[in-house]
Amino acid sequence: MDKFTRLTAPAAPLNLANVDTDKIIPARFLKTIKRSGLGKSLFADMRYNADGSENPAFVLNQPKYRQAQILVAGDNFGCGSSREHAPWALLDFGIRCVIAPSFADIFHGNCFKNGILPIVLPADVCEQLMDDAAQGTNARLTIDLEKQVVVRPDGEEIHFEVDAFRKHCLLNGLDDIGLTLEHAAAIDAYEAKTPSWKPAINGV
Amino acid sequence: MSRTLFDKIWDAHVVERLEDGTCVLYIDRHLVHEVTSPQAFEGLRLAGRKVRRVDETIAVVDHNIPTDADRLNGINEPESKLQIETLEANVAAFGVPYFPVSDARQGIVHVIGPEQGISLPGFTIVCGDSHTSTHGALGALAFGIGTSEVEHVLATQTLLQKPAKNMLVRVDGVLPPGCTGKDIVLAIIGKIGTAGGTGHVIEFGGEAIRALDMAGRLTVCNMSIEAGARAGLIAPDETTFEYIEGRPYAPKGEDFEKAVAYWKTLPSDEGAHYDKIVVLNAAEIVPQVTWGTSPEAVIPITGTVPDPQAEPDEARRAQLQQMLRYMDLQPGQKIAGTKVDVVFIGSCTNSRIEDMRAAAAVAKGRHVAPGVRVLVVPGSGLVKAQAEAEGLAKIFTDAGFEWREAGCSMCLGMNPDKLTPGQRCASTSNRNFEGRQGPGGRTHLLSPAMAAAAAVTGVLTDVRELV
Ligand code: SF4
Numbered sequence: 001m002d003k004f005t006r007l008t009a010p011a012a013p014l015n016l017a018n019v020d021t022d023k024i025i026p027a028r029f030l031k032t033i034k035r036s037g038l039g040k041s042l043f044a045d046m047r048y049n050a051d052g053s054e055n056p057a058f059v060l061n062q063p064k065y066r067q068a069q070i071l072v073a074g075d076n077f078g079c080g081s082s083r084e085h086a087p088w089a090l091l092d093f094g095i096r097c098v099i100a101p102s103f104a105d106i107f108h109g110n111c112f113k114n115g116i117l118p119i120v121l122p123a124d125v126c127e128q129l130m131d132d133a134a135q136g137t138n139a140r141l142t143i144d145l146e147k148q149v150v151v152r153p154d155g156e157e158i159h160f161e162v163d164a165f166r167k168h169c170l171l172n173g174l175d176d177i178g179l180t181l182e183h184a185a186a187i188d189a190y191e192a193k194t195p196s197w198k199p200a201i202n203g204v
Numbered sequence: 205m206s207r208t209l210f211d212k213i214w215d216a217h218v219v220e221r222l223e224d225g226t227c228v229l230y231i232d233r234h235l236v237h238e239v240t241s242p243q244a245f246e247g248l249r250l251a252g253r254k255v256r257r258v259d260e261t262i263a264v265v266d267h268n269i270p271t272d273a274d275r276l277n278g279i280n281e282p283e284s285k286l287q288i289e290t291l292e293a294n295v296a297a298f299g300v301p302y303f304p305v306s307d308a309r310q311g312i313v314h315v316i317g318p319e320q321g322i323s324l325p326g327f328t329i330v331c332g333d334s335h336t337s338t339h340g341a342l343g344a345l346a347f348g349i350g351t352s353e354v355e356h357v358l359a360t361q362t363l364l365q366k367p368a369k370n371m372l373v374r375v376d377g378v379l380p381p382g383c384t385g386k387d388i389v390l391a392i393i394g395k396i397g398t399a400g401g402t403g404h405v406i407e408f409g410g411e412a413i414r415a416l417d418m419a420g421r422l423t424v425c426n427m428s429i430e431a432g433a434r435a436g437l438i439a440p441d442e443t444t445f446e447y448i449e450g451r452p453y454a455p456k457g458e459d460f461e462k463a464v465a466y467w468k469t470l471p472s473d474e475g476a477h478y479d480k481i482v483v484l485n486a487a488e489i490v491p492q493v494t495w496g497t498s499p500e501a502v503i504p505i506t507g508t509v510p511d512p513q514a515e516p517d518e519a520r521r522a523q524l525q526q527m528l529r530y531m532d533l534q535p536g537q538k539i540a541g542t543k544v545d546v547v548f549i550g551s552c553t554n555s556r557i558e559d560m561r562a563a564a565a566v567a568k569g570r571h572v573a574p575g576v577r578v579l580v581v582p583g584s585g586l587v588k589a590q591a592e593a594e595g596l597a598k599i600f601t602d603a604g605f606e607w608r609e610a611g612c613s614m615c616l617g618m619n620p621d622k623l624t625p626g627q628r629c630a631s632t633s634n635r636n637f638e639g640r641q642g643p644g645g646r647t648h649l650l651s652p653a654m655a656a657a658a659a660v661t662g663v664l665t666d667v668r669e670l671v
Contacts, residue, residue, distance in 0.1 A: 001251075031283055033242035033290045036250065084352065113352065176352070177251070180360045183220050183228050187362060190219045190230050195466065197459035198232070200259035201322060204301035 001115040003173035007096055008142040009069035012059050013133035019073060020080030021107060025089040027081075038085060039092030060093070064136030070143065072126060072133045073100040077118075078107025087114040097143050099150070101126050112166045113175060117145060119160045128152070145171060206473035208370045209439050210405045213345040213470070217328050219362055229365045232327035233344075234357045235313045236263040236300065238291040239618070240332030244355035245294040255298045256361045262322055263295045263302040266312045270620050271581050271608040276306060284619065298358075311584025311610040314338040314552035318422060319584055321451025325440035325467040330357055335552050335634065337429045341421035342448070343440030343470055345405070348429070368434045369479040371404035375412040377486040382668040384562065385420030386554060386632070386651035388412060388484075389427040390492035394502040396482055401433030404480060407472065408438050412486035418447040419558035426553045427634050430499040439471035493630075493664055494649040495539055496527035497638050503539055505654065505666045511535035530638055531646050532626075540664055542648075546629040547578040547659040548641070549605075549652050551615035554632035555583030557590050559652040564596040566656035566670055572604035573662025579606050579621060581613040605659065617642040630658035 029041040047058045054061045060068065071090070077100040078086060087110045090098070096116055101123040103111075111118045121129070132139045132153055142151035145167060149157040169179065180187075207215070219228040234257075241263070248255070255261060268284035269275060279285040288305075295302040303309045309316060314335055317323035325343035330336060332354040339346035353363055373392055393400070406428050413424065421438050428436025438444075445464050448454045455463045490504035503509070512524035512535060528535065533542070549555075549563050560582060572578050580600050582588040588610055591597050597607045614621040615633040617640065623629055625644025632655050633640075636647035648664060657667040 033287060034246055035243045036246065176364060177253070177356050177359045180228060180356065180362055180364060183362075186220045186228065187230070187360065191361075195462070197455045197462040197466075199321075199453055199455050199459070201233075201262050201301050201453055202259055204262070204303065 001173050001175035001178060004096060004115060004117050004145055004170040006142065006144050006146070007069060008140050009096075010065060010067060010137045010139075011070035011072050011099070011129065011133040011141045012065040012068035013130045014059055014071055014073045015130055017074035018076045018079055021078060021083050021086040022080050024078065024086040025083070030083060030085055035085070035088040036092055038089035039094070042089040042093045062136075067094070067137075069094050069096050070133075070141055071095050071098045072129045073098060075101045075123070077103050078111075079104035084110050084114070087111050087116050091116060099126060099129055112170065115170065115173070115175070117143065117162075117170060119143070119150065119162075121150070121158065121160055125158060206476040208472040208476040208478065209343065209407055209437050209470055210345065210368070210370055211476070213326055213328065214367055216326065217345075226364050226366055228362050229328060230362055231330050231357050232260060232324075233317070233322055233329040234261045234361075235317055235322075235329070235331035235336070236261060236291075236354070237267060237313050237331070237333065238265045238287045239267045240351050241294065241354055242287065242290045243351050244332070244358055245298065247355040248298070248358055251359075253359045255300055255358045258299045258301065260361060261300050261358070262317075263291060263300050264310055264313055264316060265291060265305055266310075266610075267612045267616070267618050269305055269611045271611045271613045272620070273609060275609060281620070308585035308589060311582075311587065312552045312555065312612055314422075314426065315555060315583030315587065318342060318418070318447075319451070319586060321448055321454030324448065324454065324463070325444060326470050330363065334429045335426055337433070337436045338422050338426040338552055340425040340428065340436040341418065341438050342444055343438060343467065345435055345437065347435040368405045369403050370477065371401060371406045371433070371480040371482070372478040373406050373408050373482045373484070374410035375408065375484045375486050376410045377412055379412050379415065379486040379489060382491055382653070382666075382671065383486075383489050384651045384653065385416050385423040387489050387492045388416075388486065389424045390494070390499070390502045390649065391489050392482070392484060393427065393431045393499045394492070395484065396431055398430060398498055398500045399432040400482075401428060401431040404433050405435045405437060406431065406433040407478075408436060410483075410486075413438060414441065414443075417558060418443060419556040422556065423553055427499065430634055440467045441471075491651065491654050491667055493539055493654065494636050494647070495531060495533060496524070497530055497636055497647075498527070499634070499636060499649060501527055501636075502649070505540050505664065507539055509533045509535060509537050509539055532628075540666055542664045543628065543662060544576060544630045544648070544658050544664065545627040546614075546623060547576060547655050548581070548614040548629055548631040548633065549655050550579065550581030550583070550613050551631075551633035552583065552612075553634045554652045555581060555587065557587050557594075559632065560587065560591045560596050561594070563652040563656040564599045566653050566667060567603040567605065567660060568599050570603055570660040572659050576659060576662050577606070578604070578659045579608060579614055581608045581621075582610050584610045603660065614641050616640055617645075630655050630664060
């Protein structure tokens with residue numbers, strides 16, 4: 001998992017509430033054997049017309065947001081099914097941070113597992129950030145996870161809360177596997193005590 | 205302090221206990237199949253990680269693979285083909301041991317683990333599949349995991365877990381003739397419900413469990429997940445040790461003796477604490493059959509379909525009505541005599557040689573009822589070969605049953621063996637959910653002997669009338 005420390009990037013405004021995981025990535029894209037490459041299917045039903053062409057009105061299709069790494073969204077972002085394909089699709093597109101007044105629980109947890117920072121801020125603050133985002137590349141936001149602040153284009157700092165343990169994991173790029181590997185010495189020691197009778201699966 | 209079988213296995217596998225009680229738990233055996241592993245291998249690749257213990261990992265194809273003799277010539281469904289090819293590329297790239305479809309040892313992941321001596325008592329065993337609970341029959345702590353956890357085990361040979369609670373299901377007395385492990389476990393689920401074991405690991409004990417052979421025990425533990433339990437367990441005993449001795453990947457000679465000495469320390473101590481205890485009397489069990497779309501919707505073959513009007517709870521009543529509608533059954537009707545279109549004998553619940561023998565004993569000298577299709581699908585290539593050597597396959601084909609290649613087959617609609625909408629199936633598998641065996645298909649769960657009885661009579665039948 002990539003570390004998340006400080007990020008300065010354009011933010012895309014997605015002023016919708018209850019964006020569910022089916023909207024983030026529709027079910028027909030789940031039959032994949034990959035978790036990468038899902039970025040092109042991100043928001044597919046809003047992003048593309050029926051004939052497969054891009055819908056120029058959709059925010060991420062506008063030139064100023066094609067490089068967006070931050071998403072500012074409405075209430076209850078990520079509700080619906082528990083599919084891990086939703087954060088996989090966001091990440092593959094390049095989104096590393098989502099700011100919203102609230103998130104659905106499982107999606108919120110899945111974001112951290114995949115190196116995405118979900119930030120919860122009051123609705124009125126989100127509206128201000130939505131306005132900043134509307135200025136596109138002219139108004140980049142900065143996210144400083146260490147200091148727990150969002151820096152607006154005018155330099156104003158907005159504090160946000162984040163679980164201390166999850167912050168530690170993101171700052172150090174530790175997914176569950178990374179975390180467990182911090183105990184590698186203990187795993188080695190455990191394996192060294194393996195009883196002599198335990199067979200290996202060899203010679204298949 | 206007195207400890208349960210579960211406590212002992214757990215304690216022996218804690219690598220480290222973290223502050224909040226989460227444990228880094230060591231995993232002895234990781235079984236991998238084509239459906240839940242692709243993203244896990246991809247994750248390893250993206251992070252530049254290796255499989256930590258290829259000598260504790262085994263891969264096989266089962267869910268997607270067709271079960272017709274033609275399958276070695278290629279697979280038609282593009283998505284299945286891709287998943288199988290991806291698994292083959294992954295095991296080659298990461299050096300994971302693998303039984304390909306051309307190998308006689310190929311079969312359902314939960315059949316081949318015990319059959320090969322890969323699953324052993326006292327082990328922790330995981331697989332990206334909920335019916336991993338099957339392996340608990342050997343006295344192993346075995347449970348299903350998700351794709352992120354598959355990747356976690358591949359990379360670290362451990363999982364981050366918190367201990368489950370202990371539940372004892374004791375089945376006293378002697379099981380009547382015509383009843384099997386399948387009838388025991390269906391009766392248990394009927395009694396405690398599909399959420400009865402939630403948060404718990406169920407240890408099955410008592411005279412009737414001890415009397416089961418290993419195949420019967422595997423069937424019981426297989427369906428513990430259907431009772432909501434995290435895993436099912438049966439204490440290892442002489443039946444277990446006899447079953448294991450001589451299997452290809454089991455310890456040999458002096459190592460086997462050492463292993464048995466350790467395995468004998470595993471059964472729960474006198475006075476060990478269980479958070480929940482349920483007791484059943486085996487003598488009261490009658491061959492079971494499900495009537496609805498949840499495994500807890502089960503009745504004796506002598507029984508009648510329940511009447512939703514008798515159910516006081518409104519939500520529950522609506523649920524019963526929906527089940528009756530889907531299954532096209534009438535309240536109060538006798539379940540025996542219900543006409544079936546298809547019979548499926550197979551799945552990780554009931555596809556071992558003992559199951560084949562039980563079905564063949566009923567099929568022998570009889571013939572499939574007109575208009576009924578019967579699929580007999582052995583759990584592994586080795587079960588298939590043995591059944592052929594014992595003359596069971598001949599009994600089936602003489603009776604007009606289809607004798608197929610090993611795989612999950614009609615247990616789930618993921619390969620070409622599917623029910624068509626409205627078809628009614630007597631099935632030895634473990635889930636009767638809506639559409640599980642194919643969209644619109646109707647499933648009645650029962651034992652292999654009961655399935656064979658339905659095959660030759662064309663209706664759900666009390667097998668005791670045929671023997
Ligand atoms: S036989 Fe059925 S339950 Fe068993 S592993 Fe295959 S699909 Fe799952």
